[in-house]
Amino acid sequence: MIPENLTALFGSHRRFLITSHANPDGDAIGSEIGLMRLLLRTGKEARIWNFHPTPGTYRSLPDTAGIHFGEEPPAGFPAAFDCAVVLECPTLDRTGLEARLAQLPLVNIDHHLGNALYGVANWVDTSAPAVGVMVASLARQLGIAVDPQSADCLLLAPDLGRIPDAILMARRARQVIRQNIAWAIVYNFAAVPFAAALDL
Numbered sequence: 001m002i003p004e005n006l007t008a009l010f011g012s013h014r015r016f017l018i019t020s021h022a023n024p025d026g027d028a029i030g031s032e033i034g035l036m037r038l039l040l041r042t043g044k045e046a047r048i049w050n051f052h053p054t055p056g057t058y059r060s061l062p063d064t065a066g067i068h069f070g071e072e073p074p075a076g077f078p079a080a081f082d083c084a085v086v087l088e089c090p091t092l093d094r095t096g097l098e099a100r101l102a103q104l105p106l107v108n109i110d111h112h113l114g115n116a117l118y119g120v121a122n123w124v125d126t127s128a129p130a131v132g133v134m135v136a137s138l139a140r141q142l143g144i145a146v147d148p149q150s151a152d153c154l155l156l157a158p159d160l161g162r163i164p165d166a167i168l169m170a171r172r173a174r175q176v177i178r179q180n181i182a183w184a185i186v187y188n189f190a191a192v193p194f195a196a197a198l199d200l
Contacts, residue, residue: 002141006121009107010142013082015045017074017104020087022051022096029058030156031087031131037063037150038139047081049074051096061156062149071097078103083120088131090115109134132156 018036020028032048039046048067058064068074083105090112092098108119111128128134132154139146146154 002138003121003123006107006109006123007138007141009083009105009121010039010138013044015080015082016047017077017081017084017101018046018048018087019050019084019095019097019101021089021094024050024052024054024058026058026156027130027132028088029054029061029064030153031135032067033061033063034132034146034150034154035085035087035135035138037153038135038144038146041147042142042144047074049077049097058156061153073097073100083107085109086119087135088112092116092118109138 016036016039018032020032024032028050032050036046036048050067050069051071053069054064054067074080077100081104084101085107086092086095086101087109088111089095089108090110092101092106095101106119108115108117108122108124109131110124111126111131111134112124113126115122115124117124123134123138125134136146136151136154
């Protein structure tokens, strides 16, 4: 469940700085771009700042050219931002920008165990397969329509190791559905005629 103070903060603030961990992977980059695009669609301001540049693998994604990187903050920092949204970082030092980011109120969105809950608003969902999924849920909660390009970014999770778990879960769900259908058939053949006989 998304904390109320987090959704309230997204509603009341207008200027967002978005970041993630050093050496960003697909979930980090995709979540950042997806969140930025969603905020821009609502008329808010958003800028991405990472310690390391975007890996070449992900530079074909939309808006990667505008990502600021390096130790020096983007122009106007910190006064140009109301808060910083930190994605996929159980601790702030994973960003490589912790000293600078500490100058702003922090929103912490993560799916890792052992998160230090360092934000003024913290949303940690260890059951989420990727932060991109959490950002998509946040968009739904805030009533923001997710355009196809943003959806592509949000679903860019590099952890393919979860695919066998998803297949196993689907097989278990199918087994439960079959059991429920079998019980429904037994009930209809046995209990319904018995109930009808009682009415007579």
